Amino acid sequence: MSTHLKVFKNARLVLADEVINGSLSVNTGGMIEAIETPTNVDGHDCEGDFLLPGLIELHTDHLETHYAPRPKVRWNTVSAVQAHDAQIACAGITTVFDALRVGMDEDADLRYSDMRALADAIETGQREHRLRADHFIHLRCEVSAPDVLNAYKVFEDDNSIRLISLMDHTPGQRQFVSLDAYKTYYQGKKGFTDAQMDEFIRRRQERASGLAPDNRRKLSDIAQGKGIAIASHDDATIGHVEEAIALNTKIAEFPTTVEAAKASHEAGMAVLMGAPNVVRGGSHSGNVSAGELAEAGYLDVLSSDYVPVSLIQAAFQLADEIEAIDLPQAAAMVTSSPARAIGLDDRGSLTPGLRADLIQVKLVGSVPIVRGVWREGRRVA
Numbered sequence: 001m002s003t004h005l006k007v008f009k010n011a012r013l014v015l016a017d018e019v020i021n022g023s024l025s026v027n028t029g030g031m032i033e034a035i036e037t038p039t040n041v042d043g044h045d046c047e048g049d050f051l052l053p054g055l056i057e058l059h060t061d062h063l064e065t066h067y068a069p070r071p072k073v074r075w076n077t078v079s080a081v082q083a084h085d086a087q088i089a090c091a092g093i094t095t096v097f098d099a100l101r102v103g104m105d106e107d108a109d110l111r112y113s114d115m116r117a118l119a120d121a122i123e124t125g126q127r128e129h130r131l132r133a134d135h136f137i138h139l140r141c142e143v144s145a146p147d148v149l150n151a152y153k154v155f156e157d158d159n160s161i162r163l164i165s166l167m168d169h170t171p172g173q174r175q176f177v178s179l180d181a182y183k184t185y186y187q188g189k190k191g192f193t194d195a196q197m198d199e200f201i202r203r204r205q206e207r208a209s210g211l212a213p214d215n216r217r218k219l220s221d222i223a224q225g226k227g228i229a230i231a232s233h234d235d236a237t238i239g240h241v242e243e244a245i246a247l248n249t250k251i252a253e254f255p256t257t258v259e260a261a262k263a264s265h266e267a268g269m270a271v272l273m274g275a276p277n278v279v280r281g282g283s284h285s286g287n288v289s290a291g292e293l294a295e296a297g298y299l300d301v302l303s304s305d306y307v308p309v310s311l312i313q314a315a316f317q318l319a320d321e322i323e324a325i326d327l328p329q330a331a332a333m334v335t336s337s338p339a340r341a342i343g344l345d346d347r348g349s350l351t352p353g354l355r356a357d358l359i360q361v362k363l364v365g366s367v368p369i370v371r372g373v374w375r376e377g378r379r380v381a
Contacts, residue, residue, distance in 0.1 A: 006377055007043025008358065011051035014331050015350055024051060026356040030376030034352055046360055049371060052331055053348055054094025054357030055311050056338040058163065058272060059138060059231075059253060059303040061099045062088070067118060068110060077121035082130065089132035089381040091308035092370040094357040095339075095347060097138040097163055098122055102152050103145030103215075112151035123160055132373070132380035134357075138163040140233075143215040152219065163342060164223050165231035165253055168212050220247040229342055231272070235260040241267065251301070251341050256287035261298040270341035272301040275314035275334075279307075290314075294322055301341055302333045312361065316368045 009023040013035060023041055027033040066080040088096050100115040125131040137160045141148055155161055192200060223230050231251035232244035241263040244252065252264035253272045265271045273290035274283075282289045293299040304311040311334050319330040339348030347355040360372035373381035 006356075006374075007041055008046055008051055008360075009041050009043045010048055011046035011360070012048065013350055014050055014052045014328055016332070016336065017328055019050075019327055024350060024356075024358070026358075026374075026377040030356050030378065032350060032352050032354055032356045035350060047362075050327075050361040050363075050368075051350070052092075052359050052361060053335040053350055054359055054373065054375065055092045055334045056095040056342075056344070056348055057088070057093045057304055057308075057311060057334075058097045058251070058301065058338050058342060059099050059140075059165070060088075060096060060305060060308065061101070061140070062304070062306055062308055063098050063100075063118060064110070065306075067114070071109060074114070077117050078125070081118065081121040081125055085125070085131045085133055085135070086381070088308050089373050089375075090370065091304070092312045092359040092361070092373055093133055093304070093308060094359070094373065094375045094380075095134045095136075095344065097136045097342070099138040099140045099165075101142065102139045102155065103142030103148030103167075104151070112147070112154060115151075116154045119155065119158065119160065123158075126160075132375065134375065136160055136162045138165065140165050140167055141215075141219050142167050143219065144168050144212045145215075146211060148211075148215050149218060152222070156222075161226075161228055163229045163231060163251070164219065165233045165251075166216050166219060166247070166249075167233040168216075216243075216247070224248055232264075232269075235264065238263055244269065253303075254287075255293075256283075258288055258292065258296065258298070261288065261293050262296070265298040265300065270300040270337060271298055272303055272338075272341075273299055274305040275302045275310035276305055276307050278302065278314035278317055279310050291318070291322070294318055294325060297324075300333065301338045312359075312368045312370060316361075316363070316366070320366060 006026045007023055013020050013022050013024060022037040024035050025033045063084040066084045067075050100119060104111060119137055122135050126135055139161055141164050143166055220230060229250045230247060231253045232249045233253045234256055235241050235252055236256045241260055245267050249269055251272055252269040255261040255264055261271050277283050277290040290299060302311060302314050315330040315334045318325050319327040336348040347357050356377040358374040359370055361368045362371050
């Protein structure tokens with residue numbers, strides 16, 4: 001056996017189909033070299049904690065909270081990215097797809113120039129090896145927005161983009177079938193009066209009918225031409241799913257009904273739901289719960305969405321609360337399943353030959369606490 005960079009001993013190793021007590025060795029190239037059952041070896045003592053693959057996050061817009069922490073406040077992009085990266089890594093996420101908005105409302109508080117500046121800061125941090133996690137870019141394309149295609153042009157030569165989601169937040173459909181839920185979300189966020197809110201809804205509905213279908217097709221063609229994975233977003237009906245299938249969609253993000261989730265799963269798409277939905281016990285918009293989809297067997301991937309720490313919490317919660325799901329199956333939803341869905345075949349599992357992206361997790365009561373994070377064998381948190 002070659003010289004090891006590190007040995008992790010006395011660990012409960014969460015493998016693809018079982019949890020075993022043992023040790024894991026990492027070679028000098030940062031790859032997993034061997035998994036062995038004896039624990040009486042020299043190395044990092046996990047003290048009986050769980051050892052899992054590093055978590056893989058496909059859709060988080062958490063970076064925006066660091067860049068724009070208050071209305072009209074803009075933080076330095078380098079500092080915002082570093083703070084976001086640190087919180088992501090400390091939550092056990094070693095691979096992250098940072099979701100940046102493309103396509104804005106006319107009264108949006110951020111513009112696509114802000115998104116480009118954040119992308120530049122992410123990519124510079126990657127090149128300079130300043131970031132703890134491995135970062136890719138996910139473009140959240142609002143197909144109902146009039147500027148979405150022009151906004152995409154500032155990213156069109158960017159090789160960091162590995163995923164785009166085709167989103168439509170027009171009131172009265174998909175995520176916001178309930179106009180009451182839409183008003184609660186946007187009126188609280190923007191501080192509109194009732195009259196301003198009604199006018200905002202009218203404009204959004206009128207605009208979407210003329211823009212969304214054509215923009216959806218054009219963006220899909222661009223993505224397929226560049227080999228970028230496509231995600232649908234907030235599908236609610238069989239018609240939405242059929243449209244996604246026709247666009248060669250790989251991931252179904254946040255379907256709002258059991259019907260749409262079932263059809264997407266059976267069509268071979270990876271069904272992604274929010275980990276906060278699991279932790280909170282339901283959707284904040286009143287749509288289908290992730291737990292219900294998990295029990296039905298239609299849930300494939302979890303995303304931390306807006307709360308990074310929710311990813312590890314949701315995995316352990318599903319394993320604890322749903323009889324048909326054990327810890328290896330729940331862990332796969334935040335490791336190997338997102339890796340497969342996005343085509344990252346070098347990570348996501350405690351398997352010899354894969355990257356040694358690892359997290360050490362201790363249960364405090366029923367709450368999982370991340371005690372250590374390693375990326376390619378190097379400790380980052």
